[in-house]
Amino acid sequence: MKKRRRGGTYLARRFAFPSFKTITHSFQNPQQKKMEDTCKSALNFFSDQQLCYADILTPPEVIARIQVAILNFLKILTSPDPAISDLPLVARSSSNTRLNQGLVTQTSWIFLTHSFCTRSLMRPNAAKAFIRVWKVMAMCCEVLGQGKRVTQRELFYKLLCDSPEYFSSQSQVNRTIQDVVALLRCSRYSLGIMASSRGLIAGRLLLQEPNQEVVDCAACGFSGHAITGDLNMIDNLMMKTDARYIIVVEKHAIYQRLVEDRVFNQFPSILITAKGYPDIATRLLLHQLSRAFPDLPILALVDWNPAGLAILCTFKFGSIGMGLEAYRYACNVKWLGMRADDIELLPAEALVPLKPKDIQIAKGLISSDMLQESYREELRLMVESGQRAEIEALYCHGYDYLGKFIAKKIVQANYI
Secondary structure, X not given: OHHHHOOOHHHHHHOOOOOHHHOOHHHOHHHHHHHHHHHHHHHHHOHHHOEEOOEOOOHHHHHHHHHHHHHHHHHHHOOOOOOOOOEEEXXXXXXXXXXXXXXXXXXXXXXXXXXXXXXXXXXXXXXXXXXXXXXXXXXXXHHHHOOOOEEHHHHHHHHXXXXXXXXXXXXXXXXXXXXXXXXXXXXXXXXXXXXOOOOXXXXXXXXXXOOOOEEEXXXXXXXXXXXXXXXXHHHOOEEEEOOOEEEEEOOHHHHHHXXXXXXXXXXXXXXXXXXXXXXXXXXXXXXXXXXXXXXXXXXXXXXXXXXXXXXXXXXXXXOOOOOOOHHHOOOOEEEEXXXXXXXXHOOXXXXXXXXXXXXXXXXXXXXXXXXXXXXXXXXXXXXXHOEEEOHXXXXXXXXXXXXXXXXXXXXXXXXX
């Protein structure tokens, strides 16, 4: 009986929080400050490579940067030799991407250097993109002035109604937001744009938002606890755990199976999923966990295919599109499975051919400098075999096998 209670109220009592008013900043901030200082040292270390990154700014500071951009634009327009200047954006391309190899910290991340691309009103193929940048900046200025925050989806519908000739798809808004970040050098959250979170978390973790009740993630049902899209709230979470591992799960269905089986009591752990390619909020929470509990290994359970590896790499290094902010989201994630060694556990019928999209993703990963040799070898084996394996294939050994599979790999430290 005592063992069964560990996952729920027992854990809550053992790691009970004091009232929020009595929690001082010393609860978590010393470790956070240490990690923040380390990150800054790493940024300085790479200054010889002209590292670019996005600042975390207050609304007045962001509005001031927007106003400076407007004044510079008007100054050139009203000069004796008037012209419409291009917008210089930090280039978000593989050629402008470098990887911090973790020389200062264990965490490596993608960063962008001082190579620029432009948005020009004078080039037909770039004119609309040029105007989109100004319209999104105007909208952000309005949102920040009202003290509000919006999701990218909300921003899309507002822009679609106001400027349908310039915004016809969500992807156009998403790219333009990245353009504004690259122009103003501030984070998208500083622009008043919230993340739309798909993420869930469960297991041996207690969370507390300022002035809110404690959430026991082991007692939140089969879905666990929904991760908020408010990045500021994630930054201010108070966290306690007795877990020894953090398991990042690619798929929602696999995550639900593990939560239903309460594997976090079999091996004390925290389970987290973004239901596929990770959203910003899930990545930030995982990053916060890595800072608050730096001794906990972070282990990824993904399909053995190029997309699974790409998801792992997004958690591990960040993405090119968000290269200006990647250091805030990257984590030292290890690859638990599925890997080539696990394929021998499966019948031949469980393997399926790679899809054309898999080959395309594989080519992109192979051309990147970010992959360590062991990951590159796994990718090579995928492409050579022409096959892929999904985590669900392990169910051929029974629905309770997945927890045993993970536990065995953890005990053997079988992760890379």
